[in-house]
Amino acid sequence: MPVKQKSSNDSRAGGPTIATAVYDQIRRDIITGVLAPGHKLGSTGLRERYNAGISPVREALNRLAAENLVCFEDQKGFHVAGVGSEDLADLIKTRCWIEEIALRESIANGDDAWEDAIVLAFHRLSKVPRSASSDSYEFNPDWEKLHHAFHGAILGNCGSPRMIAYCDLLADQANRYRQLAASISYPNRSEGDEHQELMNAAIERDVEKAVALHHAHLGKTNNIIMKSGLSLPEGQIAL
Amino acid sequence: MPVKQKSSNDSRAGGPTIATAVYDQIRRDIITGVLAPGHKLGSTGLRERYNAGISPVREALNRLAAENLVCFEDQKGFHVAGVGSEDLADLIKTRCWIEEIALRESIANGDDAWEDAIVLAFHRLSKVPRSASSDSYEFNPDWEKLHHAFHGAILGNCGSPRMIAYCDLLADQANRYRQLAASISYPNRSEGDEHQELMNAAIERDVEKAVALHHAHLGKTNNIIMKSGLSLPEGQIAL
DNA sequence: ATGATAGCAATATTCCAATATTTATCCACA
DNA sequence: TGTGGATAAATATTGGAATATTGCTATCAT
Structure with a gap:
């Protein structure tokens, strides 16, 4: 038939x-x-x-x-894939290690076009609200896209396609935890400030400061979730 | 039904x-x-x-x-996936960055059991011939397996499942180039010595020396292929 | 000759039915 | 009550037919 x-x-x-x-x-x-x-x-x-x-x-x-x-x-x-505090810790730790390299390289290679791209990405991101709803946290796809673009602009100058791809993958994995953290901390965390400080340090080529801020930025998700005492729904972890 | x-x-x-x-x-x-x-x-x-x-x-x-x-x-x-000199360069560079972290962490966490595992892995590797044929280079699955185990023993103590998994993936990608390099350099390259020096530095907790040796070890594949003037069959690169 | 295009062959993708395996249920029996 | 083991239901996997897409070739108009 x-x-x-x-x-x-x-x-x-x-x-x-x-x-x-x-x-x-x-x-x-x-x-x-x-x-x-x-x-x-x-x-x-x-x-x-x-x-x-x-x-x-x-x-x-x-x-x-x-x-x-x-x-x-x-x-x-x-x-x-499941989530869990152990997995989260490993994920954050790995991101700190890997993205520190990408950050240092990006800054080292940074030129005017790179600066411009970061400023532009920051500006666009700052115009979009963190949450789709003003009352409580709600996933906002526009913000997410621009947020990804902002960090991509900073790290994307490291010169290694592999490194960029792996940073993206880790960021995607982290996104699930970030949604959780956002729903806990909203609207108290001012990510805009974190991003601005990071941007400034990068543009000023203050490598050590940029790295420190970047680590802190990544660690915040972990801190928020851990401090909340909220137990993660332990499931099978992929790795 | x-x-x-x-x-x-x-x-x-x-x-x-x-x-x-x-x-x-x-x-x-x-x-x-x-x-x-x-x-x-x-x-x-x-x-x-x-x-x-x-x-x-x-x-x-x-x-x-x-x-x-x-x-x-x-x-x-x-x-x-295709191969190419650009891709090879990116691969080696990325491996140097990533595996340096894993190496430093592994050494920092190293204990007696870790040392034992390395010594054992080295010993086993040293008993197996590099090539399946003595005349010319031929893929030897036993050697490959033990070689992988040796490097895994060194880096595997870094404490991050993700890091280990990514190192493995990069090593697999590099394997295709390594086969090419082996067929070019056989039997002149003494990988056994390189491994022994690396092992010694690791066990002595001489971090900087170990890192330097590790970088050199990784870079050798690139050097061999590049010096040979052999043009890689350029094809589509995955990344 | 060049370029466009229809027709055709080759290949990639997708749906679905057949098969294999796991999971749930029931029953005999200690 | 609980345990093992058969049996049925549910689910996962697989092979192949049906369909869609690409790529090639022949043909024709310019």
């Missing part, structure tokens, strides 16, 4: 595959916390949720598994 | 999935150079080669793509 798939002969040549589209969506849902840590990613549920067949869904999950955003066990299926 | 529940064979719980098995095989074939950089990874070819259906093969490829050992373009399929 011939089954009609999506017979859409639109003029545009076939863009991204379904697998890629689903990958993007699941990834976003994990990072933003829509899909909770530890949540089981069963075939049938995902098929409905993302309106796709099993194959592309599984391909997406396999990619995510390689990035450690998803865990899997052979024959047992997939689930969202 | 009636479901068949009679499983013919049993007594043994279903081990790794076919997808995982194929993943392991393709990965090894890429790292050892059996599958050349840039080589097209077409469905039909892989299906035959690894004797599996399309689904598991594609799942394996998706995992490898996320590790940057394989590249893909939507609707165009997969191919082995």
Whole structure:
């Protein structure tokens, strides 16, 4: 029996595959916390949720598994990577180590265009509210995008594609914890100030100060979550 | 639909999935150079080669793509990640940065058990020939495994699962270049000496010396390939 | 000759049904 | 009550057919 798939002969040549589209969506849902840590990613549920067949869904999950955003066990299926205080500590520590290198290199290589990009990114970020709601914390995709761009502008001058890619991956992993921290600390933490100080130190080429501020910036997420006494929903950790 | 529940064979719980098995095989074939950089990874070819259906093969490829050992373009399929002098330079540079951190931490945390493990790993490595053939260089899986274990023993004490995992990934990526370097320099390079010096410095907790030796060890691959004037088969680079 | 384009072959992607495995349930029995 | 073990249900994995897309080749108009 011939089954009609999506017979859409639109003029545009076939863009991204379904697998890629689903990958993007699941990834976003994990990072933003829509899909909770530890949540089981069963075939049938995902098929409905993302309106796709099993194959592309599984391909997406396999990619995510390689990035450690998803865990899997052979024959047992997939689930969202868990979170935990130990994992958080390792993540922050690793980010401090890695991003310190990227920061030092970026500053060392910094030129006028680099400065301009940072100033621009900061300016754009400062115009967007931290939370989508003014009452309480709510994920704001615009802010997140600009925040990522700001830090990317600072570290992106390190000259190593690999380093940049790994920083991005770690940042994505950290995003899940950051959402938690934001919901705890909102609206008391003034990230704008932290960013401004960091920017100034970078532009002034004050390497040691920039590194110290950067470490503090990263450590804050950990401090907020740990101080809150909120116990993380311990689940399977990817690594 | 009636479901068949009679499983013919049993007594043994279903081990790794076919997808995982194929993943392991393709990965090894890429790292050892059996599958050349840039080589097209077409469905039909892989299906035959690894004797599996399309689904598991594609799942394996998706995992490898996320590790940057394989590249893909939507609707165009997969191919082995390319190599190139630029990529090699970035890889070596990144490894120097990252592994320096792991090395310093490992030494700082080092205790007797750590020393013992290094000595043991070195001893085992030294008993196995570099090349499977004495005439010319030939990939020797035993040596490779023990070599990996030796460096793992040194860096594995850094206390960060993420750091260790990333070091491993970088080492795997570098393996393809190392095979090339080995075939060029064999039998003139005495890696045994390099390893011994590194081991001694580590055990003596001579941090700066160990770091210097480690950098030199990593840089050697680059030097060998670059000095040989051998042009790398430029292909698509993963990153 | 050059460039455009339709038709066709090759390949990549996707859906789905068949199969394998795990998980839950029930029952016999100590 | 609790334990082991069969059986059924649920779920995960896989193979292959069906579909979509790309890339090639032949043909034609300029």
